[in-house]
Each structure stands twice: as structure tokens, then as C-alpha cells.
Amino acid sequence: MPERDLFTWTALISGFIQSGDCFGGVKLFEDMRRDGVRIDDAFIISSAIGGASHLAALSAGKQLHGLGARLGYESSMIVGNALVDMYAKCSDICSARAVFEGIVTRDVISWTTMVIGEARHGRAKEALSLYDRMVLGGVKPNEATFVGLLYACSHAGLVQKGRELFDSMIKDYGIKPSLQHYTCLLDLLSRSGYLSEAEDIITSMPCQPDEATWAALLSACKKHGNACMSVRIADHLLGLKPREPSTYILLSNTYAVNGKWGCVAQVRRSIAEMEIRKEPGYSWIELGKECFLFRAGEAPHDMRDEILRLLDELMMEMKKRGYAPDTSFVMHDLEEHEKEQQLFMHSERLAVASGLLKSVPGTVIRVVKNLRVCGDCHTVLKLISDITHRQIVVRDANRFHHFEGGICSCHDFW
Incomplete structure (x- = not known):
């Protein structure tokens, strides 16, 4: 291709990032800059920021933030949303919040991105406060908003608040719970010790539970020392993924917590006989x-x-x-x-x-x-x-x- 204009570069960079090659996408953006292509579109900057976000490359993200500010895009919604997501995923939640507060016009993506960021950083109070501001401001939450809110409640042990939000999602906003919502609710209940209720929900919910759903319950069984339930849950998990190392480790550790060393040895023998290898860290x-x-x-x-x-x-x-x-x-x-x-x-x-x-x-x-x-x-x-x-x-x-x-x-x- 003899000459590439901004449209061509944008298509290439977005294609790389959407296909999962974020490093390639960010590198292409740098190549475009070296070629002297004039950037007069916020979308291409937001795409590059998205690449830095997935790589957790804070230094690159900050450089892109500076470029966006120099070009006058810092307060635009599309670039602002990308920056909030980038800073949150790069573990700088304070900078994410500062950018969020500086966005002139916020949409549901702006609010949801910030809610999820606060939740993932264990800041449940801040996530819930943002939700209140969002609703008072007339912005209608979506499915992703409630995933973030339920996650926040789960990791803060706010059982009653989580139940209320799950009910409100259905009654007030007409949102049909997805598997992700049920997984968050189960995680909330099981983390807080409501293991039987969580198991009842997982066996009766309208969608088919996946590996993450069962794993949330198994992890809680280990924390609360419920060996009997651990065996049942592990059976379901191993039926979905029979060679998953983490399932065997959780089951073994649950037995250990209960002093069932014979069962621990049996699980370890199974690991050795099946030659199960943990994913390299x-x-x-x-x-x-x-x-x-x-x-x-x-x-x-x-x-x-x-x-x-x-x-x-x-x-x-x-x-x-x-x-x-x-x-x-x-x-x-x-x-x-x-x-x-x-x-x-x-x-x-x-x-x-x-x-x-x-x-x-x-x-x-x-x-x-x-x-x-x-x-x-x-x-x-x-x-x-x-x-x-x-x-x-x-x-x-x-x-x-x-x-x-x-x-x-x-x-x-x-």
C-alpha cells in the first residue's frame, strides 16, 4: 500500500486490538505517529488507549493521555471513557476517578466503567455512591452496571444490599439476569457463608451454570470448611473441565482444613496419576x-x-x-x-x-x-x-x- 491515510491506520489499529494483539495495535499507533499522520479523530486515540489498557501498560497509557490532552480530546466522552478504563486496569484508580470527574458529558458507559473500576479495586462504598449519583442524574443503568455493583457487594460482604440490587435490576429496570449476574449473586452469598442458599440457586436458576459459577461456590466451601459440599461441587466442575488443576487444589485444601489427610493423599494421587500440570504462572x-x-x-x-x-x-x-x-x-x-x-x-x-x-x-x-x-x-x-x-x-x-x-x-x- 503506497500511502496510508488516517482512515486506513484507524482500521488497522482497531483490527489488531479487537483481535487481541494489543501490543501490535499500540506499536502501529506509534508507527503512524512517526509517519507524521495528522490525528483529527478521537476514535483512533481511544483505540490505542484500549490497547494500553489490556496490556496494563501504564507508561504508554499516560503518554497517550498526554497526547489526547494536547489535541484537545481529554474531556471528550469517547477518550475519557477509554482513559478511565485504562487507569483502572493499570491499577491507578485515583487517576481513573480524576479523569471520570473531568468528563463533561457522561453516558452509561462512563458511569459503568467507573463503577466496575471501583468494584475491582475493592472500593464498594465508592462504587455504590457512584450508582446513586448515576440514578439521580437520570442515567439508566445497564446489565454491565449491575455486574459491577454485585461484584462490589460480593467482595465487601454486603449481602442485603446485593439482594436489593439484584431485585431492583429485575423489577425497576426490566433486566433479565444473565449467567454473569447469577454468578456474582452466588459469589456474594457463598463468600458470606450462605452456602446452602447458593447451592439451591445454582441448581434452580434458568441458565446453565458454567465453570466460573461452580468455582465461586467451591472456593467458598474451602473458606468455610464444608468438605461434604466441596465434593459435590468438585464433581460438577470436573464434569465440565476434568483436568483443571485449581479444582483439585481447592478440594485438597478443603480436606486439609478439615483434617481429612487420607482424602488429601487420594486427591494428590489422582493429580499424579493423571499427570495434571498447572498453567505456568x-x-x-x-x-x-x-x-x-x-x-x-x-x-x-x-x-x-x-x-x-x-x-x-x-x-x-x-x-x-x-x-x-x-x-x-x-x-x-x-x-x-x-x-x-x-x-x-x-x-x-x-x-x-x-x-x-x-x-x-x-x-x-x-x-x-x-x-x-x-x-x-x-x-x-x-x-x-x-x-x-x-x-x-x-x-x-x-x-x-x-x-x-x-x-x-x-x-x-x-
Whole structure:
């Protein structure tokens, strides 16, 4: 193609991002800028911001924000909505809120994006307050709005408020609950200990439960130590996905909580016999304008000695404070010291250590992980935040965790 105009570039960039190649889409945007193409359309900037959002690339997102501001698009709804989503997904919820408040005209997408952002960061009070403002302002909530609200209630234990919102969605707005709404409601009930009610709903709801629905209930069974229900729920889950490692781990840990060590051994034998392998964990962190990827058990050669030395020092301090590794999160049949070594080399710990070594002192350390943070790493990150007096934000497959002063925003239930 001899010459590409703005329309052509927009189609290419949007195509890359919509197909899941966000890195390619952001790179194309940079190529377009280098070609000197004049940007006089807010849509292409919002598309590029969307790419940065999915990559959790805060530095790139900030640069795009600055470009949008220089071109006069900062207060436009389409760019503003994209920026709110980007900052929320890049773990900077305060900047997301600042951009939201600066949008001149807000639509249901603006409000819903902010509600979901607050909910994912564990800020239920703020999410519910936004909803009240939204309704008072005459903006009608949609299906996604209620997913965010129910998620907020679930992670804050607001059972009655969640029930009211679920009923209001149907009665006041005529919205038919989807599987996602039912999953949020079940998560809310089961997290708060209403396991029987949650099981009744899952077996009688009009839509077919999927893996996420059963998994929410199984996770709660482990928390509340209900081994009998765990077995029933695990059967459903394994029927949907027979080789899912997390199901076996949750079932095994539930048995362990109840002291049923024979059952624990049986589950572990099944894992070994079926040669089930957990999806490899990896985490990444932005340091300056560079992004560093860490895989479980691996540290970059040029940083390896520094990272391991720092983790050793932190481990000694944590053990002085009473920390003992919880090796139940290691699937493989290994010696105890080998299990501890596997936990020691989990990817999020390596990423956080690199952040402590390379970032500006006092700044927030932001890490993204592809899987759910394991319980032992969650304990370790709380302790590290207290020992180093640093705020650590981890976005895992489930939610955001804000670690500060030895406390996590999820209150140890995620």
C-alpha cells in the first residue's frame, strides 16, 4: 500500500486490538505517529488507549493521555471513557476517578466503567455512591452496571444490599439476569457463608451454570470448611473441565482444613496419576519505559543475584515475624524444602523484588499476574509491604490487591 491515510491506520489499529494483539495495535499507533499522520479523530486515540489498557501498560497509557490532552480530546466522552478504563486496569484508580470527574458529558458507559473500576479495586462504598449519583442524574443503568455493583457487594460482604440490587435490576429496570449476574449473586452469598442458599440457586436458576459459577461456590466451601459440599461441587466442575488443576487444589485444601489427610493423599494421587500440570504462572512489571516479564522459577540473568539476595533478606525478616511457608499450594509430590523453594520462586515475588530494586523509592509497585495469587504469596506480599513501607498493587486473574502496611484491600478473601 503506497500511502496510508488516517482512515486506513484507524482500521488497522482497531483490527489488531479487537483481535487481541494489543501490543501490535499500540506499536502501529506509534508507527503512524512517526509517519507524521495528522490525528483529527478521537476514535483512533481511544483505540490505542484500549490497547494500553489490556496490556496494563501504564507508561504508554499516560503518554497517550498526554497526547489526547494536547489535541484537545481529554474531556471528550469517547477518550475519557477509554482513559478511565485504562487507569483502572493499570491499577491507578485515583487517576481513573480524576479523569471520570473531568468528563463533561457522561453516558452509561462512563458511569459503568467507573463503577466496575471501583468494584475491582475493592472500593464498594465508592462504587455504590457512584450508582446513586448515576440514578439521580437520570442515567439508566445497564446489565454491565449491575455486574459491577454485585461484584462490589460480593467482595465487601454486603449481602442485603446485593439482594436489593439484584431485585431492583429485575423489577425497576426490566433486566433479565444473565449467567454473569447469577454468578456474582452466588459469589456474594457463598463468600458470606450462605452456602446452602447458593447451592439451591445454582441448581434452580434458568441458565446453565458454567465453570466460573461452580468455582465461586467451591472456593467458598474451602473458606468455610464444608468438605461434604466441596465434593459435590468438585464433581460438577470436573464434569465440565476434568483436568483443571485449581479444582483439585481447592478440594485438597478443603480436606486439609478439615483434617481429612487420607482424602488429601487420594486427591494428590489422582493429580499424579493423571499427570495434571498447572498453567505456568507469569507476572510482569513496568519499570520506567520497559516491561519485565517473570516466569515462575526464572529470573532474568542480569538481575537474578540481586533479586534472590533481596528475597533471602526479606524471608529472614518475615520468619522473625512468625511467617511459615504454606506448602499446601504446591501441587507436586516433593520434599518439604523443595516445595518451599517453589513458593520462593513464584513469579509475583520475583516481579515485586525487581520493583523494590529498580523503582524510585516511595513509588507504588504495580504488578500484573496471569493467574490468581496463591494464599502463601498473598501472605508474603502483605508482610513485604509492611517491612519495606511500600505500597504494592497486584492485578491477578480475579481482582486487584492493594497491599500496604501489612494489610490487603481484599481482607484476605479473593
